Amino acid sequence: MKFAPTFVAWVVTSALMVCGASAQAPRRTMPKSSAGVNILLITIDTLRADHVGAYGAKGAETPTIDALARDGVLFERAYSQVPLTLASHTSLLTGTYPFRNGVQDFTGQPLRPEIRTVAEALKTNGYDTAAIVSSYVLDRSWGLDKGFNLYYDVFRGSSFLENDPGLVERKAGPSVDQALRWLRQPHTKPFFLWLHLYDPHSGYEPPEPFRTRFAESPYDGEIAYADSQLARVINYLKQRRLYDGMLIVLASDHGESLGEHGEKEHGYFVYQSTLRVPLVVKPPAGSRARPRRMAEPVQVMGIAPTILTTLKLHDPIEKQFETDSLLAEKSNPEAADVYSESFYSFSSFGWSPLRTINNRTYQYIEAPKPELYDLRNDPAETKNLITDQPAIASVLNDKLKERVRRYAPQEHPTGTSELSAEAAEKLRSLGYMAYRSPVSAEALAAGLPDPKDKIWDFNAVLDAVDAGKLGNTEHERELLSQV
Numbered sequence: 001m002k003f004a005p006t007f008v009a010w011v012v013t014s015a016l017m018v019c020g021a022s023a024q025a026p027r028r029t030m031p032k033s034s035a036g037v038n039i040l041l042i043t044i045d046t047l048r049a050d051h052v053g054a055y056g057a058k059g060a061e062t063p064t065i066d067a068l069a070r071d072g073v074l075f076e077r078a079y080s081q082v083p084l085t086l087a088s089h090t091s092l093l094t095g096t097y098p099f100r101n102g103v104q105d106f107t108g109q110p111l112r113p114e115i116r117t118v119a120e121a122l123k124t125n126g127y128d129t130a131a132i133v134s135s136y137v138l139d140r141s142w143g144l145d146k147g148f149n150l151y152y153d154v155f156r157g158s159s160f161l162e163n164d165p166g167l168v169e170r171k172a173g174p175s176v177d178q179a180l181r182w183l184r185q186p187h188t189k190p191f192f193l194w195l196h197l198y199d200p201h202s203g204y205e206p207p208e209p210f211r212t213r214f215a216e217s218p219y220d221g222e223i224a225y226a227d228s229q230l231a232r233v234i235n236y237l238k239q240r241r242l243y244d245g246m247l248i249v250l251a252s253d254h255g256e257s258l259g260e261h262g263e264k265e266h267g268y269f270v271y272q273s274t275l276r277v278p279l280v281v282k283p284p285a286g287s288r289a290r291p292r293r294m295a296e297p298v299q300v301m302g303i304a305p306t307i308l309t310t311l312k313l314h315d316p317i318e319k320q321f322e323t324d325s326l327l328a329e330k331s332n333p334e335a336a337d338v339y340s341e342s343f344y345s346f347s348s349f350g351w352s353p354l355r356t357i358n359n360r361t362y363q364y365i366e367a368p369k370p371e372l373y374d375l376r377n378d379p380a381e382t383k384n385l386i387t388d389q390p391a392i393a394s395v396l397n398d399k400l401k402e403r404v405r406r407y408a409p410q411e412h413p414t415g416t417s418e419l420s421a422e423a424a425e426k427l428r429s430l431g432y433m434a435y436r437s438p439v440s441a442e443a444l445a446a447g448l449p450d451p452k453d454k455i456w457d458f459n460a461v462l463d464a465v466d467a468g469k470l471g472n473t474e475h476e477r478e479l480l481s482q483v
């Protein structure tokens with residue numbers, strides 16, 4: 001089994017949990033709500049846009065997603081705000097930037113208490129809300145259960161003994177069973193169901209027949225398996241004649257690097273492979289939105305405002321949103337500049353954080369050695385134009401800093417007293433809003449290593465941890481001695 005990028009922090013914070021089985025809900029028919037539009041939010045973890053048929057992937061087996069895309073608005077360039085599961089979902093469910101909501105990585109930063117989830121807003125407005133999450137990474141202890149009447153984060157107790165906590169998951173089959181069980185319950189209110197499937201995340205171990213069919217690319221086998229299970233939900237909604245009237249949103253929280261730029265999985269870098277995700281919005285019948293493909297870059301954190309706007313629902317949470325509905329007319333060209341970040345290497349190793357802006361043409365990455373790519377001519381990001389195009393890089397750098405300045409909270413959370421004022425200010429200028437710095441004030445002042453220069457050290461650490469888990473302590477020591 002491959003190593004999850006979340007593990008380094010987990011080894012410090014992990015705790016065993018014993019979870020019980022939930023009671024089975026009665027199988028009764030569900031009357032169609034007349035009080036409002038039902039909503040289904042599907043997130044398929046670790047799903048690269050270019051591994052989905054609707055995004056042009058050759059050999060992909062994603063008929064369910066592809067059919068949903070034909071019925072809805074497909075965003076060709078949708079970007080995750082953070083290529084990490086918890087932080088990305090937090091941004092997505094709150095319509096806020098990670099440096100605003102407080103969840104920038106997985107080191108235990110809590111969701112800031114004043115930040116509400118879209119589930120809270122919907123519940124306040126008369127919705128029955130439920131979440132079925134398939135990874136312990138989204139366990140309720142991290143705070144994303146706010147507003148859900150049901151937050152199904154039950155995992156087999158034994159799986160905590162077999163895996164790193166970051167790899168504790170429930171396969172799509174049982175998660176979909178649970179979702180159908182909930183859908184079949186009588187609902188007197190309109191419903192909001194968030195279904196999270198974790199299968200494409202490593203390790204790539206799809207069940208049969210996908211294991212055999214995708215023996216050469218088990219990652220794609222996991223995607224095909226998740227898609228086949230999702231079909232059960234969509235078919236149920238169609239059979240119950242609920243599908244047409246519903247708002248359905250499908251997205252991923254981040255992609256997967258699959259070796260590009262030397263990165264095996266996700267979280268470490270901020271290139272297209274891990275930031276670009278599939279995003280489809282299937283509007284309810286009667287909506288003015290018509291099925292089409294949108295080429296403009298958008299942020300997945302636009303999902304929460306899209307839900308409220310589509311429902312024509314007004315709630316104080318709108319003041320919290322830091323981006324427009326995905327379906328809004330873009331009068332401001334800057335709306336097409338999308339922001340993403342990763343503080344993974346910073347919080348885990350004390351290396352520089354990475355922040356980036358993608359626009360219609362370019363990607364700019366702020367780092368000790370900054371990068372600029374022309375995505376039209378170089379979609380694989382092989383030629384850094386930073387010295388050839390300094391004016392463009394400078395404009396995008398200003399936009400990035402302005403974005404953080406505009407939305408970052410002015411005060412640090414409680415607990416910052418342990419940081420010197422200088423260190424706190426330095427952290428703020430980096431865009432890190434945590435109450436604790438993972439590096440010393442001296443290291444911050446001296447400048448941090450560029451993650452590009454550390455990727456092989458990082459991979460050696462991951463390999464060493466893998467070797468250690470297999471009991472090969474000699475190989476583990478040898479690998480770590482090279483770092």
Ligand SMILES: [Zn+2]
Nearest residue numbers: 045046085253
């Ligand atoms: Zn994820």
